[in-house]
Amino acid sequence: MIKLSEDPKYGFAIGRVRALEPGLMDRSRYERFIRARSVEEFVAALAETAYARFLDGDSAGVAQAFDRAAQETGDFLSAYALDDWLVQLFRTPATFRKLKRAFKNVLSQAKADGSDLSEFEATEWNTRVEEVFADTKAAFARDHDPAAVDVALDRLMQEIELQIAGRSEFLNGYFGLHADTENLRTLVRLKANQKEDKNSAGEMETAFLPGGTLMLAGLLTALSQPWPAVVELLAKPPPHGVGNESFHDYLEQGRIAVTEKRSFTRMERLGRELELRYLRQTRYATFGHEPLVTFFLLRENEMRNLRLLYAAKLAGRKDEETQDLVAYVE
Numbered sequence: 001m002i003k004l005s006e007d008p009k010y011g012f013a014i015g016r017v018r019a020l021e022p023g024l025m026d027r028s029r030y031e032r033f034i035r036a037r038s039v040e041e042f043v044a045a046l047a048e049t050a051y052a053r054f055l056d057g058d059s060a061g062v063a064q065a066f067d068r069a070a071q072e073t074g075d076f077l078s079a080y081a082l083d084d085w086l087v088q089l090f091r092t093p094a095t096f097r098k099l100k101r102a103f104k105n106v107l108s109q110a111k112a113d114g115s116d117l118s119e120f121e122a123t124e125w126n127t128r129v130e131e132v133f134a135d136t137k138a139a140f141a142r143d144h145d146p147a148a149v150d151v152a153l154d155r156l157m158q159e160i161e162l163q164i165a166g167r168s169e170f171l172n173g174y175f176g177l178h179a180d181t182e183n184l185r186t187l188v189r190l191k192a193n194q195k196e197d198k199n200s201a202g203e204m205e206t207a208f209l210p211g212g213t214l215m216l217a218g219l220l221t222a223l224s225q226p227w228p229a230v231v232e233l234l235a236k237p238p239p240h241g242v243g244n245e246s247f248h249d250y251l252e253q254g255r256i257a258v259t260e261k262r263s264f265t266r267m268e269r270l271g272r273e274l275e276l277r278y279l280r281q282t283r284y285a286t287f288g289h290e291p292l293v294t295f296f297l298l299r300e301n302e303m304r305n306l307r308l309l310y311a312a313k314l315a316g317r318k319d320e321e322t323q324d325l326v327a328y329v330e
Contacts, residue, residue: 002173002281005288013080014286017295023050025302030326033309034319042313046306066307073303077296086289089164089171090296095119096157103133104149107140125160132156151207154182158209170282170290172211174297177278179212181271184234184247187219188254188267191230218242227255246274265324272327276301280329301327 029049036042043062047055054065054072074090081087120129136152139145158179165171186207190200201220208216214234221242222230231251234243253267279297282290308325 002169004170004282004285004290005168007288009082010080010287010289010292013082014291016080017291021295024298025049025305025328027328027330030305030309030328033306034322034326036313039310039313042310051306062310063307066303066310070300070303073296073299077292080292081289083289085164085167086293089161090293092157092161092164096153100149100153103136103153104146107137107146107149125163128159129156148206155207155209158211162211168289170288171293174275174278174293176211176213177275179209180214180244180247181250181274182209183207183212183214183219184250184254185264185267185271187223187230187234188251188258188264190223191227191254192258214243227259231255250274263324265321269324269327272301273329276327276329 032045033042036045043055046052046062046065051065051069054068055061056065074094077090078087081090120126132152132155136149139148139152158175161175162172165175186204190203194200200223204219204223205216208219218233222233225233231248233241235241235245235248235251237244250267250270253270254264256262257264257267276298279294282294285291305326305328309322312322312325
C-alpha cells in the first residue's frame, strides 16, 4: 500500500466522485452487453445506462456517443483537478494520439517536414521530443515500419508522464505498474515471434518503458530462457527472482498464448486488471487528488470495455470470445 496525499483542497471533488461512483458499470451490466445477440440489442442495453444521453437513437452513432462521453469525462477532470500539472498529465495521451496520426501521415507521404510539435515548443521536453522525432523518421526511412512510430512515441509519452507525475507517489506507482505490464507483454510477443535472424534483444531495448520495477537486464535475460525459467525469474521477488508474484498469472496466460497459439486477449485483460486493483487502493481515501484520478481512469477503462464489446458485436464474435475483453475488478 502506497502512501496517499492528504491535501484537503480536493474534499469537494472527492464528494462529487463518491456520488458518481455507483454509476460505474458492474459485472452484471457487462454480462448483458456480452450476451447481447445483435448490435441492436447492444445499443438497446446501452440506452438503459448513463450513456443514453450521448446516443442519437441508432447504432450508427455509437462510436460518436463514446467520443462525447470521453469528452465529458475529460471535462470533469479538468473542472475538479485543482493542480495544473494534473490536468496537463491527463491531456498528454490525447496530445500523443494526435501526434501519432500527424507523424504517420507525414511519413507515409514522404514529406520532408516533420509533424507539428508546437505543443511542446515552450516546454522542458521540446529538445527530447525533437530528438525522438528525428530518430523515428530516420528509422522509418530505413525500415518502413509504421509500428516503430508507435513504439518510439509510447516510450516518449511514458517519459513525459513520469516527469509530470513526479510529485505524486501514487501516480508514479501507477505508471510504473503500467510499464511493467507493457514490458512483460512485449517480452511475450517477442518470445512468440523469435527467429534466428530476428534481433529480439534489440527490439526489447527499443520498446522498453521506463519507470517500472522490472529492469531491462532482467527482461533480456528472460528473453532467451525457456518458459519455466521465465516465470521463475519474473514472477518471484528478490532474492529468488527479479519480479513480483502478482505477475504470475499474467505471465502464465502469456505462456499459454505462445505455446498453444491462442489469443493474447486474456493476458491483456489481466494486465489491465492489475492496474485497476492498484487504483482501487483509493476507495477509502478522504483527501488528495488520488480518488479523482482513480475515478477518471476507471471511467476511461469502462469506455474502453464498451468500445471493445461494441467492436466485437459488429464483428459477430461469439460470447465466449468477448468475455476476456472486459477488464473489471470489484
